[in-house]
Amino acid sequence: MTIISPVAAQALYDAVAHIGKNKGQLKAKCPPSHTLAAAAWQAATLVCNPYKASIASIMFMSDEQRVIFNEIKDIFDRLPKHAQIALDRDRAALESLGVW
Numbered sequence: 001m002t003i004i005s006p007v008a009a010q011a012l013y014d015a016v017a018h019i020g021k022n023k024g025q026l027k028a029k030c031p032p033s034h035t036l037a038a039a040a041w042q043a044a045t046l047v048c049n050p051y052k053a054s055i056a057s058i059m060f061m062s063d064e065q066r067v068i069f070n071e072i073k074d075i076f077d078r079l080p081k082h083a084q085i086a087l088d089r090d091r092a093a094l095e096s097l098g099v100w
Contacts, residue, residue: 002078007036008071015041025089033057039065043072047079048088 004012014037017027026044031037039061046053061069076084085095094100 002075004075005071008040008068011036011040011068012044012072015044022089024087026087028089030054030057033060036065036068039068040072043069044076044087047073047076048084049091052088052090 014035015027015031017023017025022028026041026048030041030045038057042053042057042061046058058069076087079087085091091100
């Protein structure tokens, strides 16, 4: 069982859609780059759909963002493959078409 820090939990909460048809999935676009939510979004996206992750954003993260990034990435790496797919709408669409 993985325990997530309160700061990482809030950052991940801010990186996920909460209304509309994509509720519960990662937001379509990265939150503002100076936020912890951006670090959480980049980490989750790197696991769920690496084609959308920004190497430049990851390279220029602050120390605090890097801690959140590593924590979220470790959690998402442990998710079953079907859960990783379901969390990103683009990846899910590509999987359903059989092109991923």
